[in-house]
Amino acid sequence: MKKAAEKVLLYQFADEEKLQSIQSLLTRIHIVFEVLPADAYEQKVGYLLGIKGFNQVKKLETDDFIFPFEVMVLYNIKNKRLEHVLDEFHHAGIESIRFKAIVTPFNMFWTFRRLCETMQKEHTAMRKRNEDSHEG
Numbered sequence: 001m002k003k004a005a006e007k008v009l010l011y012q013f014a015d016e017e018k019l020q021s022i023q024s025l026l027t028r029i030h031i032v033f034e035v036l037p038a039d040a041y042e043q044k045v046g047y048l049l050g051i052k053g054f055n056q057v058k059k060l061e062t063d064d065f066i067f068p069f070e071v072m073v074l075y076n077i078k079n080k081r082l083e084h085v086l087d088e089f090h091h092a093g094i095e096s097i098r099f100k101a102i103v104t105p106f107n108m109f110w111t112f113r114r115l116c117e118t119m120q121k122e123h124t125a126m127r128k129r130n131e132d133s134h135e136g
Helices: 016-028 040-044 079-091 112-135
Strands: 007-011 030-033 070-075 099-102
Touching: 007 016, 016 030, 016 079, 040 112, 070 112, 099 112
Parallel strands: 007 030, 070 099
Antiparallel strands: 007 070
């Protein structure tokens, strides 16, 4: 069985220079990437990655999801390779991507919106825990 390719999804990168730096880095380390359109949040993560068996969801016209943060989703990048990729980002000075996710067998069935909302909730909870632990 052929191993699935490593892939990175990029979402909401308004800084064109930063986006080009990320694309250049990913190309250099041989990782396929895709810059997602603003309305990608309606689709399942698996569909956005091009995983077989996922179909496009029809556009929902009544939705008003706004997620103004940069998001990087890593697929099929594991263990030492993941460490290497994150080190490459660090050495390139690209560290300010607050929302990063690893695709799992569970979240690939989520909409991209749910993934973003879950990351935001976890980030807020972690920040609150850190603030609480520094107050004591």
